[in-house]
Amino acid sequence: MSTPKQTDQSHSLCWNCHSELESPYKCVRCVKIQPWADDTDYFQFLGLPRRLQIDLDDLEARFLKLSRIFHPDFFQESEFAEQDIALVNAARLNKAYATLKDRETRAGYILELELGEKYRPTKNVPPELATSIFEVQELMAELSTHSGNAAEQETIKALKARKEELHKDSHARLEELDVHFAAYDKVIGAATSPFEPSVRRKIEEILRAMDQTLAARLYLKRIIQNITATLEGNSTNGH
């Protein structure tokens, strides 16, 4: 496992014995665990390059290995400072693993990481998605006005069909993320410097597309939940 980059001099010395650190996780001399430096992101802490196509088995192995180093149970008898480090690192490690494991949260994390403070999720969705959601909302509104007649059955049937379609669309957008991930990795992999303006432009274009995909996914997830709740509410009312 490669080690995270140490940029800040103060982090490369052990907090306890002040000797030079060979590993960012633990001091070989006094065997104290080391705090998670603020400028170390999830990728770095897990010893991963900043790439979006991740081998999940490898990710899990890294997570488990680090979990064994920082698990708070091992530090119950330790001094307070070390207990504290274990607690903070273990919690952050769990968050890091959960974030990187899932494609959507991984995409959200890279957007925050790359765009920093200025990142705000887009509030726009493609017109065809808004139209389709509008139609579904109309169907649901219709359902609340009908009761127990043939028209109601028709509407329920139509809603179920729409839900199926939206599910497919939602799934397709998740696969769209894989395409963005591959594009991102390709640009980063081919670049001599990730800060070069032409590289940044390409990266930002990919990030924008990723942001759009996440917004559509969020919207779809909400409307699907909404349809499910409406259909359930309708079937319980009927009994």
Add this chain to the structure above:
Amino acid sequence: MAYSEKVIDHYNQPRNVGSLDKKEKNVGTGIVGAPECGDVMKLQIKVNDKTGVVEDAKFKTFGCGSAIASSSLATEWLRGKTIDEAMEIKNVDIVNELSLPPVKIHCSVLAEDAIKAAIADYKKKQNGNGVDPVREDDQE
């Protein structure tokens, strides 16, 4: 959070709810959505071919009170305006008129987007299937 009196008024008595025939050549339709709150808004305008004035405006919104009030107010303002004047309607005007709190500003943005989308759709229809000049100018 308390709604302002004007929001409550529009919410209880929304103006111009309904639909126009979207197939008609002088009707422009804009449907916009907001992923974070799940709202969706449809706004339509009917434009007099000769005068270029918005003769009728209708909306239908699935969303919170502020979203409904914003689109209701938008249709009121649109009626009697020329297309160019309609393009001038800004979300801040809606915010001010309805005293929307900061967390509801996105509702007014949605209404402005819906107006722009409806106008763009109308212009597109007028130009046949050619490029849409409004949208191009509009790009950020």
